[in-house]
Amino acid sequence: MSLQNTTPVPNDFFDHIPYLSHAEIRVLLVVIRQTFGWKDIKTGNRKVRDRMTYDFIVRRTGLYRTIISETIQGLADKGLLLITDRDGTPLKTAMERKGKWFLFFQFQPVRFCDATYSESRTEPVRDSEHNKRNTSNKKLLQKENLKKLKKLQQPLLDKLKMNFE
Numbered sequence: 001m002s003l004q005n006t007t008p009v010p011n012d013f014f015d016h017i018p019y020l021s022h023a024e025i026r027v028l029l030v031v032i033r034q035t036f037g038w039k040d041i042k043t044g045n046r047k048v049r050d051r052m053t054y055d056f057i058v059r060r061t062g063l064y065r066t067i068i069s070e071t072i073q074g075l076a077d078k079g080l081l082l083i084t085d086r087d088g089t090p091l092k093t094a095m096e097r098k099g100k101w102f103l104f105f106q107f108q109p110v111r112f113c114d115a116t117y118s119e120s121r122t123e124p125v126r127d128s129e130h131n132k133r134n135t136s137n138k139k140l141l142q143k144e145n146l147k148k149l150k151k152l153q154q155p156l157l158d159k160l161k162m163n164f165e
Helices: 009-019 023-036 054-061 065-078 115-120 132-164
Strands: 081-083 103-108
Touching: 009 023, 023 054, 023 065, 023 081, 054 065, 065 081, 065 103
Parallel strands: none
Antiparallel strands: 081 103
């Protein structure tokens, strides 16, 4: 089996998948493809960082620009994405990145024991209220609560009826 035309993906990426949103996974995969997927002409090694525009990331991910902006900031806050200018100066906020012509992106794996990462970690999708199973359970609970509420209200409605008769 030939592994030509493939991109090596760091194992650290897979360790973070349960804690990432769908958009974050897409953006990180584009960054990994544009860096580890290419060899630096000068050194012959895999690229560590590469210049990308938001429009390029929008085209590659299929996500809206506003989602890209929020996602990039979220990944930067989690320490998984390092964005720098041409000189390698980190650009941590959207305001620092605004108006810059050259933005360089780099996947920056973080270990789970890092306190700053654990504080910014999002909940796993299985615990999210947007999970299909959790939405179904939520609707079922709402129906049950509505039935209980009607049972509690029925005696009051009967009393009101008697007063008007």
